[in-house]
Amino acid sequence: MFNDIGALELVTIVVLGILVFGPDKLPKVIQDVTGFIRKIRAFSDSAKQDIRSELGPEFKDFEFEDLNPKTFIRKQLTENEDLKEIRTSFDLRKELSDVSDAVKSSEAGAAPAPSATAAAGSATPAVTGPDLLKKPAAPAPEERSRFDADAT
Known part of the structure; x- marks a missing residue:
């Protein structure tokens, strides 16, 4: 039931229990909680048995x-x-x-250089567009647009 509680969580729960209930009442609270968990388990087991009996013998391995x-x-x-x-x-x-x-x-064995394919006279056209995977070069300073603070 408590498979995913680690040591730090358990210590935290114990400290909180001592602070909330006090060291005198803590053993009684633990007994009450364990009794409550046992009753829930017994109720769950009886409900499972009732469901199995209602389903019939064809679901005995269910x-x-x-x-x-x-x-x-x-x-x-x-x-x-x-x-x-x-x-x-x-x-x-x-x-x-x-x-x-x-x-x-x-x-x-990638495609040879473009000059070799052109010399061989292959039927596939050479790609002559910009390489979209490469980052474009920064424009020269005189080509850059000026920043206008009033326009933004």
């Missing part, structure tokens, strides 16, 4: 934890034979390494 979407998906992925076969046939690491090898080989 677990309420399966209603959690993460648990349901994990269970379906591990128990379904068709999905197991797909998971074993598809190796993501191998696919990624194949793709990265193909990209590296295409970069290594």
Whole structure:
């Protein structure tokens, strides 16, 4: 129930309990809280048993934890034979390494310089536009527009 409470949080709760209830009443409060938690658990277990008995014998293996979407998906992925076969046939690491090898080989054998392609007389036109990936050069000082504080 309290799986995610660390030591610092536990110490903080104890100190707050001592400050709020005092050292004399704290053991009684702890007993009352644990009794209340036991009653809630007993009520929950009896409600689960009632639901199972109402559902009938075809749901005897039904677990309420399966209603959690993460648990349901994990269970379906591990128990379904068709999905197991797909998971074993598809190796993501191998696919990624194949793709990265193909990209590296295409970069290594990239298109030769434009003069070589023009000399070879290839049918593909050379790209003659600005390189949009490069940052444009700063304009010369005389080309810069003046800053007008009144215009802004």
